[in-house]
Amino acid sequence: MNAGPRYLEGTTVGSGRDIIGVRRDRIALIIEQGKEVITRAKNQKVLPDTITGATAALLVTIAGYAEPLSEGQWRELAGVVGGIMRDTTYADLARLRTLITQEQFLNVARNQGYSRFIRRLDDGRWVCELTPKWLHVLGGIFWFGSSLMTNFVLVPILAGLAPDSQRAWAAAFAKRYGPIVGPIGGLVILLGIVRGITGGVLGSLGSPYGLTWIAAIVVGVALAGVGGGLIARTVEKLGTASGQLWDESYGRIKTFGRVELALFAVTFTLMITMRFGYFPDGCLLGVGRLPPMALIRALLRRGARDLDLVSAPTGGLAEDLLIAAGAVRSLHTSGVDLAEFGLAPNFGRAVEEGSVRVIDSTCPVLLMALQAGASGVSFTPVPGVFGSDLLRERTDWKVIEDPFGDGAEVVLVPAVAPEYSIVHGLRADDEGNLVTTIEFDDRLLVQASRQVVATTEERSADATRSLAADEQLIPAAYLEAIAVAPGGSRPIGCHGRSRDDAAAIREYLDAARNPGRMRVYLDRLLA
Known part of the structure; x- marks a missing residue:
């Protein structure tokens, strides 16, 4: 009796589980x-x-x-x-x-022909983007370094000098300290404001991220006032003071120095708060195929920026919405669409304009790269790539002779291991074990990621007692945090629980086709 065709692991189109196998x-x-x-x-x-x-x-x-x-x-x-x-x-x-x-x-x-890579080096835009960041960081280092040198080295040395030397040194120091530190501090504050505005913070001033940004600016202004104003003027007085007046001025410098260092400590705390939440700006972030829309909206309210996204293996509404908000720098994917509702307008527009770099792949290759990331290896061989334009465009893919085969060539691709991933599940138990659907590859994404935050439709003690044929378990050991969010994938339907909200998706598509309407939509969504 004929058992039927034998299927291979390599797929023409699929999710890496032989969705379409070929003889x-x-x-x-x-x-x-x-x-x-x-x-x-x-x-x-x-x-x-x-x-x-x-x-x-x-x-x-x-x-x-x-x-x-x-x-x-x-x-x-x-x-x-x-x-x-x-x-x-x-x-x-x-x-x-x-x-x-x-x-x-x-x-x-x-x-869907989006695989021509967007290299910003080609048109020089990287210079415009990098220069303010470089100057901002360099100015901050100089400013803070000047404060450390003054408070822990120069001021103690000053106390041990002879009176005449003290006045001469203070006069020389005053001529350079104020004129240099004041403008540097002002430049750092100005660049912080410019980077915040160009990054879209004005659209989320009421969010925790926006409020933290405002606080950082206020503290920065206070720092400039203390360093470039109070300390600089007090040092000038030291250049002519003597006796008790010199002692009083020296005491003020030490007090102002402590205040300055305390304000720097506050500034660093605020910067760390903005930069290193669960999903810091600039991180490699995986997004589950059952879209965690509640987490996506939280990211947008926080004002996330410069995210490098990883689809598992294709993207949808979640990625398109993040792109619309200007939160995405690059995207590892084999395609982005809204299923039967059509294409993803913001994704298409961003690629055409060059504002998002697409790191193109195929479904099987991206899933195998995630499997390599989950396995802790740096690369993996993949089938079915020869004859594709991807070999020309993906310069990080390597072709070698198969060391274990018949000498034929094989393609090696680098592993993909997101620093963070966000997923949505069907239910979770009290220990944090999450049940999800086998329809998508979210479990593989979770296994490949270093830290994972999940939302779930519900929590119950017996959530994992039995699994349906189309369900699978993500153990709690893989999850950093989990939150109950009923309807957390809306407007996308949740597998076996709800259907797509067609009206809401069409409303989104109508807005997404026009940048102006899209901004209004985002303002309303995040209000």
Whole structure:
């Protein structure tokens, strides 16, 4: 009795769990047909020179895989093409090729072709972004260093000098200290204000992040007043004072110095508070496929910036919303879309404008990179990449001779191990064990991440006593923190509990297509 085709680990489109497996004798044919479709589309200017893994996989599949799809395979492809694939009567891809309209094909091809990397070095924008940061940090180091040197070295030395030497030294010190430290302090404050405004803090002044930023500015102004004003003027008096007047002035300098150091301590505390919460700006942050929208909104209210996101393996509304708020610097993904609701407008606009760097991959490759991160290794070999434009664009991918095979070449990709990840689960028990769906790869993302924060629909003592066939467990040992957030994925439906809020998603899409309306939407969402 024929047991049916043997399926390989390599997939054409999928979640890394053989969502669409192909028989060995079909692989070469499928790839060849797919390459022909892609070449033809490029020659006709339907596709850009570089296309995403999701687009390439879709075209290869449509071109070469004519067997009917299973329900699981169907759901995976549905997020790429859209609503037409929700009707299971079209499960035969041979028929699907005739049903996809030219307009639908053009939309997929043009709007999912995001893998041309955005290198800001090309147009010099990195200079405009880096210079204020560099000057801000350098000025802060100089300012604080001057305070330490003055209070712990120069002032104690001054007390041990002869009176004439004291006055001469103080006069010389006063001529340089105030004119240098005052402007440096002012420049640091000004750059802090400029960086905050350009980073969008004015849109979230009422958030904890915004309030902390305001407090840091106020303390900075006070610091400039103490250092560049009170201390500088008191040192000037030392240059001419003698006797009791000199002693009084020296005592004031020591008092002002202590106040200055205390204010610096407050400033550093505020800066650390802004920079190092659960998800510090600039961190590599994984986002679960069941979107943790409650956590996303919390991030936006905090004013998160410069996030490097990791999709598992594709992104959706969560990533698009973070991009709209200007919180994203780069994105590891194999595609971003809103399933049958269409493309992700803010993602598309950001890539076209160059404000977000896309680190493009395929679903299987990104998932295998996460598996390498979970395993604690620095790289992993991956199949199914040869013939793709990704090998040219991903300069961090390496091709070597297989040391254990027949000498054929193999592609190595670096591991992906997010510093932090955020996920949403179905339920959790009192020990913090989280139940999630097997439909997505959130458990793998969690295992690859260094710290994980989760939300859950509900908490109960017996939450993990039994699991349904489509559920899996994320042990509490993987989670840094967990919070109960009923409806925490809304407006996206929660697996087995709620459906997508179609009206809310369409409202979002309507706003997302226009930057002005999107700003109004964000203000209302975060109010």
